[in-house]
Amino acid sequence: MAAAVHRLIAHDGLDAATMSAVAREAGFSVGLVQHYFASKDELLLFAYERLTADLLARVAARTADGEAAGRSIRAIMLDCLCELLPLDPARRGEHRVSRAFQARAMDVPTAAEVAVATAGVLRGRVAQGIENGKECGETEAATDAELAAVELTALVDGLADLVYREPARAAAAGAVLADRLAAVLPGRCRHYD
Amino acid sequence: MAAAVHRLIAHDGLDAATMSAVAREAGFSVGLVQHYFASKDELLLFAYERLTADLLARVAARTADGEAAGRSIRAIMLDCLCELLPLDPARRGEHRVSRAFQARAMDVPTAAEVAVATAGVLRGRVAQGIENGKECGETEAATDAELAAVELTALVDGLADLVYREPARAAAAGAVLADRLAAVLPGRCRHYD
DNA sequence: GCGATAACCATACGGCGGTACGGCAACCCG
């Protein structure tokens, strides 16, 4: 159901996600949609929450995989942050949906909460990773993890927009991201690698 | 006229910028609006172009002022980039409008062109400033100006979103920006200061 | 088994959006 919303927005923008269009796309009737969601706002909010939850879960999975493979924090983090870049058609679509909801979040307080919460979780995880780096020697002890996390998350946010607008600059974006990550986590882990 | 569109979007979102609402806000009739703009798309596109032109002009003005005052490139650039952050109510409003149009740019090719062009000009100016820094000793000769410009513009983009979402983190955003700028332009100008 | 509750549907309704159209005043140019 939420997937139908995502598909519609990804393909034709947020305005295309009308009740009837969603119902048609999902193969249900309009009445059914109304049965599960009291209003369109609820539907959209649910779809937004679902989107961010999926994204966060994917990041968590990549983290888990990386840890299981014994990779460095820097490598894992680069992996996770690149996941947020619209580098392939699927992620471009997701980016469209995400941005549409973020725009909506400027007018709808409930959506804004989701946006704040998601960004907070992401920033928190990045900060945690950097903090962990101090224990295993990847991060300089003097580094302010919180500030570095603010920088990195803001950077990927901006790079995502850039890559979407100008896909030709994807390589440059990746280079910038890797570079900054290397600056924040310059050391080698004393456990792995 | 475009100002009316901006006010409406800033206050109630892009959907509030209907033909009749714009006419009312501007003190004109619906017919007049139609007389000057063949369609709503045209009106919105004009308003978008106007917005970006204003913004670029303001940045240019700040640059000119800074140069006239003999300030360092780093100081001027910090000034310009902070101009892009939604630090006060006026700029918050502008940010809302800007983001609304950027979201629209994902569906409307003509708007996308404006977005790409604006971002390009901005990035170009930043790159130029960094390049200039090499001649006056502020920038390390090995610095890749283009790449650094990509980083800085993407960073302010992301920071702008962060500051809008969580105004409490404005100080952190400013610190990050100043820090990165200091890293790219570490030296002292051999002419001024 | 059976009433009630939930799942599900088709359709009707009120509202509003963008655009088209006909008309009125003013001004220009021959």
Add this chain to the structure above:
DNA sequence: CGGGTTGCCGTACCGCCGTATGGTTATCGC
């Protein structure tokens, strides 16, 4: 002077959207 172009207006039209509603089928507790 006078017809036509331009600036400008009010309104009507059509379509679509979100929602409400009444009804039909299935599910399930007792």
